[in-house]
Amino acid sequence: DQQVKQNSPSLSVQEGRISILNCDYTNSMFDYFLWYKKYPAEGPTFLISISSIKDKNEDGRFTVFLNKSAKHLSLHIVPSQPGDSAVYFCAASAPGAGSYQLTFGKGTKLSVIP
Amino acid sequence: DTGVSQDPRHKITKRGQNVTFRCDPISEHNRLYWYRQTLGQGPEFLTYFQNEAQLEKSRLLSDRFSAERPKGSFSTLEIQRTEQGDSAMYLCASRAGLLSSGNTIYFGEGSWLTVV
Numbered sequence: 183d184q185q186v187k188q189n190s191p192s193l194s195v196q197e198g199r200i201s202i203l204n205c206d207y208t209n210s211m212f213d214y215f216l217w218y219k220k221y222p223a224e225g226p227t228f229l230i231s232i233s234s235i236k237d238k239n240e241d242g243r244f245t246v247f248l249n250k251s252a253k254h255l256s257l258h259i260v261p262s263q264p265g266d267s268a269v270y271f272c273a274a275s276a277p278g279a280g281s282y283q284l285t286f287g288k289g290t291k292l293s294v295i296p
Numbered sequence: 297d298t299g300v301s302q303d304p305r306h307k308i309t310k311r312g313q314n315v316t317f318r319c320d321p322i323s324e325h326n327r328l329y330w331y332r333q334t335l336g337q338g339p340e341f342l343t344y345f346q347n348e349a350q351l352e353k354s355r356l357l358s359d360r361f362s363a364e365r366p367k368g369s370f371s372t373l374e375i376q377r378t379e380q381g382d383s384a385m386y387l388c389a390s391r392a393g394l395l396s397s398g399n400t401i402y403f404g405e406g407s408w409l410t411v412v
Contacts, residue, residue: 186338214395218403225300225387225403226339231395271338275395282352283329284401286338 185209186274188287196295201259203290205272208253212274216284217246217257220269229270230257262294298322300404302388308410309378316374317407321390328371329401330363331387332356339387339403345371378411385409 187206195201203217213234218226232239232246232255239246245258259266269291273284301320309315321328326347331339342361344352347368357363360378365371375382385406393399 188338216400223406223408225302225389225406228400228402231400273338277395282327282344282346283341283354284339285341288336288338 183208184287185212186272186285186287188270188272188290190290191288192291192293194293194295195262197264198261201257201262201266201292201294203257203259203270203272203292205255205257205287206253207255207274209274209276209285210253211276211281212285214275214277215246215248215255216273216275217244218271218273218286219266220271220289226271259292262292264294264296267292267294300388300390300402302386302404302407304407305405306408306410308412311380311411312377314374314376315378315409316372317386317388317409319371319373319388319390319404321370321388322392322402325390325392325402326368327391327393328365329389330371330373331389331403333385333387333406334383342373342386375409378409380411383409383411 216231217229220226230244248255269289271289272287303318328345330342333339345365360376363373387406389403391401
């Protein structure tokens with residue numbers, strides 16, 4: 183049972199344009215969400231997070247939006263740069279439910295075309 | 297480098313052998329995770345420690361897998377009688393406090409295991 187779903191395995195965007203990566207979740211106990219970026223043969227690198235009490239969090243070129251009613255979040259990257267090309271993972275946590283683990287989606291491979 | 301450190305980075309072993317991976321978390325982090333990642337998948341949770349206590353284990357952590365954090369600092373993940381299906385990247389991660397307090401989870405570079 184995939185509790186965190188990233189339905190787009192890949193996304194191509196022109197440099198300078200907006201990249202929008204989507205994530206859906208099914209577990210209503212999730213109350214903290216994170217996005218990670220991963221290059222091949224490296225560990226995931228934290229990008230940005232959002233608590234369920236917010237609907238938006240912004241950090242530089244990265245903004246995460248959370249729609250709790252739809253159980254959907256998205257990561258916006260503006261403007262996209264070639265160095266953003268990587269696999270992006272959405273992750274969710276339910277600490278309030280006594281679970282400490284992060285549950286990850288399968289990832290979306292972003293390619294930013296110069 | 298004060299990040300999460302994992303050793304070895306790469307390990308090739310024959311089926312049936314035992315392997316051990318070590319993780320040194322960020323020094324002030326008392327919470328530590330082990331994850332496994334295979335090709336085309338996201339990281340899958342294996343186990344979680346708070347200080348030396350192992351508080352959560354995944355069903356993926358079969359009897360052949362054991363993780364320890366004896367002094368609440370570094371941790372080891374041992375796989376006994378390795379099988380080809382154990383081939384994966386094993387990731388360690390750590391954090392300082394509650395996620396809701398703004399603490400995030402930092403991952404190491406991972407340890408690649410190939411079972412031949």
